[in-house]
Amino acid sequence: MDKLMKVSSLSTIGEVFVSKLIDFFLDKLASSDLLEFATEKQVREEIQMLENELKQIRRVLDDAEERQLKEQQVKDWLIDLQNLAFDLEDVLDEFATEIGRRNLMMERRGSSSKRSRFSIPNPFNDVLFNRDIMSKIRDLTSKLKDLEPQRNKLELRMTDCERPTRLEQRLQPTSLEIENHVDDERNFVIPILGMGGIGKTTLAQLVYNDASIQHHFHLKAWACVSDYFDVLRITKEILQSITAVSCNDNDLNIVQEKLQKELSGKKFLIVLDDVWNENYHEWTILQSPFKTRTQGSKIIVTTRNHGVSSTMDDDCLSVFAQHALGARDFEGHPSLKEVAEKIVRKCNGLPLAAKTLGGLLRTNVDLNAWEDILESEIWKLSKDQSSIIPALQRCFMYCAIIPKDYAFEKEEIIILWRAQGFLQEVRDKQCIHDLGLKYFKDLVSRSLLQVSINNNSRFVMHDLINDLAQSVAGEVCFKMEGSQQISKHARHLSYIAERFDGIKKFESIYEAQHLRTFLPLELSSVENFLTIQVLTNLLPNLRCLRALSLEGYQVTMLPDFVGDLKLLRYLNFSKNRVIKCLPESVSTLYNLESFLLKGCWNLKKLPSEMEKLVNLCYLDITGAYKLESMASNFSMLTNLQKLSIFILGKEKGHKIRELMNLSNLRGELCISGLQNIAEPGDAQMARLSNKSRIGNLKLQWIDDFENRREEVEKKVLDGLQPSKKLMELSIKFYCGEMLANWVGDSSFNCLQSLCLNDCINLLSLPSIGKLPLLKKVRIKGLRSVRTVGVEFFGENTTNTFSSLEILEFKDMLNWEKWNLCEVDEEARKFPKLSELLIENCPLLLGSIPEYLPSLKKLAILWCGKLIISVQNFPLLSELDIWGCHWFSCAAECLRLRSIKVESFEIGDCEELGPSRDNNWGLLTQSMSLKYLEIARCPQIVSIGTEEEREELMQLKIPSSIVRMTIRNCERLEKLSTTLYTLTLLMELELGGCPKLISLARSNLPSNLKLESISQEIQDNSSLESILIFNCDMLKGLPQGLNNLKHCKSIRIRNCSTLISVAESGLPTTNLEVLYLHCCVLLQGLPGNMHSLNALKELEIWNFPNGTSILEEGIPTNLTSLRISGPNIWKAILERHLHTLTCLKSLDISEGCPDAVSFPQDEIGVTLPSSLTYLRISDFPKLESLSSNGFRNLTSLQRLTIENCPNLKTLPENNMLSSLLKLNIVGCPMMEERCKRDKGPDWSKISHIPYVAIGGLIVC
Known part of the structure; x- marks a missing residue:
C-alpha cells in the first residue's frame, strides 16, 4: 500500500490517562517505608484493601482508555476515577512528606539505624494520626467500590498483565507517522510550518529520502527558495533537479513548458525549502506547470512564515471542505464559502485546527451552524490523528490555566509543572529541569505553544489551542473569568490579579477544597492588593496546594498558616515591595522546591532555619536589595540549581565556603558582599571552577571603598575563578589595581559578555580582544584608567573583537586617550560592532574609530574634548550627540547625505546656531530623519522661518520627519511657516522656550496631534x-x-x-x-x-x-x-448632584467649612449610587461619615479622606463592604481608631485589600 509520511499531531490529547497514576500508587503502597510507618494492624489492613481495589481497577484500564474516544460513558467513568485518584495522591503525598521529614531528622541526628529512626516519638505514629489516615483510606476505598457497578455495566474487558504495550506503541513526541491515502487530492500542498532551527528541513529530508517514497513517486525534485522568490530561478532549479541537465533558457514560458512536459503523466514529489514569499500572484505563476498533475503528486513547502501557509488558501480550503462537506470545493454549497474562508483564517495557519473545525461541521450544510462554529470556543481533535504521551498531555492540560493572550516565560511554566509532579519520569532531581525543557520544546514544536510576537523571550497559546487545552482539562483546570462557577473537583486555579482584589472575587473558591494551584497572574506592572480574608480564611483551608503564588500583592505580613501547607512545592511572593520578613514556618515546608522572592525590595531577612528545605531547587531573591546575608548552614541545600544571589554577611556561618557543596548550581549566580571575606583562601573553597553549569557570574563588592585591602581582594578574585564554560561575567566595586589573570584569558573562549563596573582603582583594561565569541563589553566608572590601547586588543592585534556587537564606556573620568594608532588597521574596524556608546568621559581626546562598517547606533554624551566624525559608518541609523563641542555640523552634513540616519538627538551643544559657517540645517536636511530632538541649544533663534532662509541657505526640516521635540532653547522665537508641508509629522513637542512668540499662522500638518504649546494656539481642525x-x-x-x-x-x-x-x-x-x-x-x-x-x-x-x-x-x-471651594460644592449639591446618574468618581475639597457630617444629614441629599471612587478633603469640622449617606453606595470601591482633623466615626460595618481601597491621612483621631488589630474601628475595615493610615500601608 502506498504511504506518505506526515507530522504527527494530537488526537489522544483529550484522553484521560489514569493508569500511570494507579501504577504509581501501587508502587507507593507496596513500599517498605510506607508499611513501616503504618504501625497499626488496622491501618495495614485498610492499605491492603485499597491496594486490592486498585489492582482490580487497573486490570480494566487498558480497555477503558482505548474505548474512551468512542464511548462518552467510558470517558465519564474515567473522569470520576481520575478525581478519586487525585484524592488518593494527596493522601499518599502526606505519607511521603512525613517519611521524608523523619528521615531528615534522623540524618541530622547522625543515626544509621532504621529501627531507631522510626522509634522516635512523633505525632505521625500516634493513635490519632493513624486513625486519621485510616479514615481517609477507608473513605477512598469505599468510593472506589462505588464505581464498580458502572464499571460492570460498561463491560470493561480485564487483562491479566501489566499494560506496557499501548504506551510503548504510541509514537514519541517527535516521531513521524506513515499515513495511507497518499492519493487523497486534499493533501496536494503540505506545509511544514515552524520557527527557524526547529527541524523543518530535516523533516522534509526524511520524507524525501524515505524508502517507501522512492517506490511511490516517479520523479522527485528539491529546490531551495530562501527569501528571494524568483519564479524563473525556482522553476529552472526544479527542472534541473528532475532532468539532471542544466537549463540555460531565460524565458519563463519556455522553461515552464519543458517542466510541464517532464511532469506529464507522472506522479511527482517536489520540496520547496525555506519559503518566505506571501505573494499570491507569484505562487499562482509558479504552480502553472502543476495544474494538470497526476493524482498522488505532492508539493512539500517548509516555511517559518504563517503568512506563506495562508497564501495556499485553495488547498487549505480544500482540506476544510473535505472534512466539512466530503467534497474538494464549495461548488455545491456556494453560500457557505464566505463563512468557510473566515473559519480557515481563524485557524491562523494551523492545519490541525482547520481539519478539526471541518470535522465539527461534517455533512452539516446549515449556514447558522457554520456561523456558530465560527464563534465557537469549544472544539476537540478528531480521532484519526496520532498520539501524545500521557506525561506531555498532563503538561499541556495544565496550560489551560493560562489566560488567552497572556505571555509567559518558559521557566515560569516548567517549575509549575515540576511542582505538580508532572516531571517525575526521571528520579535524578538534577535531570528534572532538563526533562521539563524537553517537554516544553515538544509543545513548541507541535505549535501548541508559540513565541510571543511582542517579546521573543516569552510564549503564548493560540486562542484555539487554549480552547483545546481547556476542553482537555475539563473541570480540573479553572480560569476565574466573568461569572463562571468553579467546580468542587477543580485542582488548578488561575485568575488575572486586579489592582484591588476583595473577598467577593473569591467567594466561589471556598467550595474547591482540593485546589493544588492558586495562581494570580499580572497583565501590568502596577502594585496589587489582596484582602486579608483570603490569607486568613481561604488559603489556610487549601491543604492540598502544591503551588501558591501571591506575586505582585503588597501584603505587609504573611500569616504562619503557610507552614501548614505541607504539600507545597512552589511558593511565590515576588514583587511584594512592602514585606520586611517572612514567617519562620516557611522553614517547615519539607517539599518546597521553588521559592521566589524576586523584587521584594524591603525584605531584610530570610527564615533562619532554611537549611531544613532540603528539596529546594530554586531560590530567586533578585532585587531583594535590603537582604544583608543568607540563612545559616546554607551549604545543606545541596539540591539548589538556581540561586540568583548569594549574599556574604559578616556573621559566622555566612561565608563563601557555603557554596562548596552546592555543586548543582546553574544559570545565573551573583555573589555580593565579597568585602566580608576575611580569609582569601575561603574564596577558592567555593569551587566555582567546578560548577560548569553556571553561565552568568556576577562578583560584587560594596560601593564604600574606605578601609578596603587591595591585596586581599586580588587574592579573593584569584580564588573565584569560574568554569571555562562561563558565558557572561560582571565585576563590580572591586578595589584592586589589577584584575586576576584569568579575566580575559584566552582559555575562556565561551565568554560572550563582560561588564566592569566602578572598579575605581583599576589601572588598565584586560586583554579581551582575542575572545572569539565576545559580543558585549560594558566598561563603567573605571576612574583610574587613562589610556586604552593595544593591551585592550591583545598582543597579536589581528583578528580581534571578531564577534563584538556592543561596546560601552561610561563615567571614565580620567580617560584621556584611545590609542588606536598602535593597533592593526583591520582590528580597528570592529567588524560586527553595531552599537557604540561613550558617555561622560570629559578628558577623552582624539577621535573614535574612523571606519565601523556595521555600526547602527552611535551615542556620544558629555565628552567635551572628543572629536566626532561619522564619515565611514555606512549603516548608521541612530545618532545621539549631547554635550559635545567638537561635533561640527558643517563638517558632517555632507557626509551624512550618504547614510540613512532615522533618529537624531542633539543637545547641550552651544555652537549649534544660526550661522552660515555652522549650517546645521544641511545636517537635518541630509538625513532620512523620522525622529528629531534638539535640547538646550542656546544659540538657536529660529527654525526654518522665511526671514532666516536667506542667511541659512537650505535650512529645512526633512519631509520624512514623524516626531520632533524642541526643549529648553532659551532664545528660540519662531518656527517655520512651512510646518504644514510636513505631512508625516505626528508629534510636535515644544517646551522651555520662553521667547517663543507663536507658531506660524499657516495650517499645521493634518496628522499632527498637538499636545502642548507655550503661550498661544491657532485654529486647527485636526487638533x-x-x-x-x-x-x-x-x-x-x-x-x-x-x-x-x-x-x-x-x-x-x-x-x-x-x-x-x-x-x-x-x-x-x-x-x-x-x-x-x-x-x-x-x-x-x-x-x-x-x-x-x-x-x-x-x-x-x-x-x-x-x-x-x-x-x-x-x-x-x-x-x-x-471640585474645590464651598461655593462650587454648594451649587453642585443643590442644583446638579441628583442629575449625575452616571457619576463614578467624585473628588471634593474644601466643600463646606461648617459641615459636621458627610453627606450633610440636614440637607438630605444622597450621593449617586453609581460612585466607585470618593475623595473628601479639608473639611475642618467634619466628625462623621453618615451611614445614611453611604447606605446606597453599594458600588463604592475606593475611599480617600484627607485633612479632616475632627473625624472620628466611620459608617456602620456593612456600609463599607464593597471597599477595595481606603486611605486616611491628616485625620489623627480616625488614624488612632483604625490601628491594625488594635483600633475600635479596625473590624470595619480589616476586609479591605488596601488600607493606608497616616501615609503607611497597614494591609
Whole structure:
C-alpha cells in the first residue's frame, strides 16, 4: 500500500490517562517505608484493601482508555476515577512528606539505624494520626467500590498483565507517522510550518529520502527558495533537479513548458525549502506547470512564515471542505464559502485546527451552524490523528490555566509543572529541569505553544489551542473569568490579579477544597492588593496546594498558616515591595522546591532555619536589595540549581565556603558582599571552577571603598575563578589595581559578555580582544584608567573583537586617550560592532574609530574634548550627540547625505546656531530623519522661518520627519511657516522656550496631534488635545475653540491671569475632558457648558470667584467630577448632584467649612449610587461619615479622606463592604481608631485589600 509520511499531531490529547497514576500508587503502597510507618494492624489492613481495589481497577484500564474516544460513558467513568485518584495522591503525598521529614531528622541526628529512626516519638505514629489516615483510606476505598457497578455495566474487558504495550506503541513526541491515502487530492500542498532551527528541513529530508517514497513517486525534485522568490530561478532549479541537465533558457514560458512536459503523466514529489514569499500572484505563476498533475503528486513547502501557509488558501480550503462537506470545493454549497474562508483564517495557519473545525461541521450544510462554529470556543481533535504521551498531555492540560493572550516565560511554566509532579519520569532531581525543557520544546514544536510576537523571550497559546487545552482539562483546570462557577473537583486555579482584589472575587473558591494551584497572574506592572480574608480564611483551608503564588500583592505580613501547607512545592511572593520578613514556618515546608522572592525590595531577612528545605531547587531573591546575608548552614541545600544571589554577611556561618557543596548550581549566580571575606583562601573553597553549569557570574563588592585591602581582594578574585564554560561575567566595586589573570584569558573562549563596573582603582583594561565569541563589553566608572590601547586588543592585534556587537564606556573620568594608532588597521574596524556608546568621559581626546562598517547606533554624551566624525559608518541609523563641542555640523552634513540616519538627538551643544559657517540645517536636511530632538541649544533663534532662509541657505526640516521635540532653547522665537508641508509629522513637542512668540499662522500638518504649546494656539481642525499650563501672562483663549470639532481634551492649569475661557463656547461634538485648575481670576465658564454632551471628566479647582460659575448647568453624562471651594460644592449639591446618574468618581475639597457630617444629614441629599471612587478633603469640622449617606453606595470601591482633623466615626460595618481601597491621612483621631488589630474601628475595615493610615500601608 502506498504511504506518505506526515507530522504527527494530537488526537489522544483529550484522553484521560489514569493508569500511570494507579501504577504509581501501587508502587507507593507496596513500599517498605510506607508499611513501616503504618504501625497499626488496622491501618495495614485498610492499605491492603485499597491496594486490592486498585489492582482490580487497573486490570480494566487498558480497555477503558482505548474505548474512551468512542464511548462518552467510558470517558465519564474515567473522569470520576481520575478525581478519586487525585484524592488518593494527596493522601499518599502526606505519607511521603512525613517519611521524608523523619528521615531528615534522623540524618541530622547522625543515626544509621532504621529501627531507631522510626522509634522516635512523633505525632505521625500516634493513635490519632493513624486513625486519621485510616479514615481517609477507608473513605477512598469505599468510593472506589462505588464505581464498580458502572464499571460492570460498561463491560470493561480485564487483562491479566501489566499494560506496557499501548504506551510503548504510541509514537514519541517527535516521531513521524506513515499515513495511507497518499492519493487523497486534499493533501496536494503540505506545509511544514515552524520557527527557524526547529527541524523543518530535516523533516522534509526524511520524507524525501524515505524508502517507501522512492517506490511511490516517479520523479522527485528539491529546490531551495530562501527569501528571494524568483519564479524563473525556482522553476529552472526544479527542472534541473528532475532532468539532471542544466537549463540555460531565460524565458519563463519556455522553461515552464519543458517542466510541464517532464511532469506529464507522472506522479511527482517536489520540496520547496525555506519559503518566505506571501505573494499570491507569484505562487499562482509558479504552480502553472502543476495544474494538470497526476493524482498522488505532492508539493512539500517548509516555511517559518504563517503568512506563506495562508497564501495556499485553495488547498487549505480544500482540506476544510473535505472534512466539512466530503467534497474538494464549495461548488455545491456556494453560500457557505464566505463563512468557510473566515473559519480557515481563524485557524491562523494551523492545519490541525482547520481539519478539526471541518470535522465539527461534517455533512452539516446549515449556514447558522457554520456561523456558530465560527464563534465557537469549544472544539476537540478528531480521532484519526496520532498520539501524545500521557506525561506531555498532563503538561499541556495544565496550560489551560493560562489566560488567552497572556505571555509567559518558559521557566515560569516548567517549575509549575515540576511542582505538580508532572516531571517525575526521571528520579535524578538534577535531570528534572532538563526533562521539563524537553517537554516544553515538544509543545513548541507541535505549535501548541508559540513565541510571543511582542517579546521573543516569552510564549503564548493560540486562542484555539487554549480552547483545546481547556476542553482537555475539563473541570480540573479553572480560569476565574466573568461569572463562571468553579467546580468542587477543580485542582488548578488561575485568575488575572486586579489592582484591588476583595473577598467577593473569591467567594466561589471556598467550595474547591482540593485546589493544588492558586495562581494570580499580572497583565501590568502596577502594585496589587489582596484582602486579608483570603490569607486568613481561604488559603489556610487549601491543604492540598502544591503551588501558591501571591506575586505582585503588597501584603505587609504573611500569616504562619503557610507552614501548614505541607504539600507545597512552589511558593511565590515576588514583587511584594512592602514585606520586611517572612514567617519562620516557611522553614517547615519539607517539599518546597521553588521559592521566589524576586523584587521584594524591603525584605531584610530570610527564615533562619532554611537549611531544613532540603528539596529546594530554586531560590530567586533578585532585587531583594535590603537582604544583608543568607540563612545559616546554607551549604545543606545541596539540591539548589538556581540561586540568583548569594549574599556574604559578616556573621559566622555566612561565608563563601557555603557554596562548596552546592555543586548543582546553574544559570545565573551573583555573589555580593565579597568585602566580608576575611580569609582569601575561603574564596577558592567555593569551587566555582567546578560548577560548569553556571553561565552568568556576577562578583560584587560594596560601593564604600574606605578601609578596603587591595591585596586581599586580588587574592579573593584569584580564588573565584569560574568554569571555562562561563558565558557572561560582571565585576563590580572591586578595589584592586589589577584584575586576576584569568579575566580575559584566552582559555575562556565561551565568554560572550563582560561588564566592569566602578572598579575605581583599576589601572588598565584586560586583554579581551582575542575572545572569539565576545559580543558585549560594558566598561563603567573605571576612574583610574587613562589610556586604552593595544593591551585592550591583545598582543597579536589581528583578528580581534571578531564577534563584538556592543561596546560601552561610561563615567571614565580620567580617560584621556584611545590609542588606536598602535593597533592593526583591520582590528580597528570592529567588524560586527553595531552599537557604540561613550558617555561622560570629559578628558577623552582624539577621535573614535574612523571606519565601523556595521555600526547602527552611535551615542556620544558629555565628552567635551572628543572629536566626532561619522564619515565611514555606512549603516548608521541612530545618532545621539549631547554635550559635545567638537561635533561640527558643517563638517558632517555632507557626509551624512550618504547614510540613512532615522533618529537624531542633539543637545547641550552651544555652537549649534544660526550661522552660515555652522549650517546645521544641511545636517537635518541630509538625513532620512523620522525622529528629531534638539535640547538646550542656546544659540538657536529660529527654525526654518522665511526671514532666516536667506542667511541659512537650505535650512529645512526633512519631509520624512514623524516626531520632533524642541526643549529648553532659551532664545528660540519662531518656527517655520512651512510646518504644514510636513505631512508625516505626528508629534510636535515644544517646551522651555520662553521667547517663543507663536507658531506660524499657516495650517499645521493634518496628522499632527498637538499636545502642548507655550503661550498661544491657532485654529486647527485636526487638533485633538490642548494643554496650557504655567502661562502667567495669558488672559484669554483665542476665539474659535468651538470650531475644533475633533478636540477631545482641554486642560488649563496655573494660568494666574486668565479671566475668560472661550467666550464663543467650547467644542460640543467630541470634547470629553475639561480641566480648569488654579486659574484664580477666572470669572465664569462658557455659556454652552450644559450642551457638552460628550463631556465625561470635569475638574474645577481653586476658583475664589466661582460663585456663579455653574449657573448654566453641567452635562449630566459626567463620569468624573473634581471640585474645590464651598461655593462650587454648594451649587453642585443643590442644583446638579441628583442629575449625575452616571457619576463614578467624585473628588471634593474644601466643600463646606461648617459641615459636621458627610453627606450633610440636614440637607438630605444622597450621593449617586453609581460612585466607585470618593475623595473628601479639608473639611475642618467634619466628625462623621453618615451611614445614611453611604447606605446606597453599594458600588463604592475606593475611599480617600484627607485633612479632616475632627473625624472620628466611620459608617456602620456593612456600609463599607464593597471597599477595595481606603486611605486616611491628616485625620489623627480616625488614624488612632483604625490601628491594625488594635483600633475600635479596625473590624470595619480589616476586609479591605488596601488600607493606608497616616501615609503607611497597614494591609
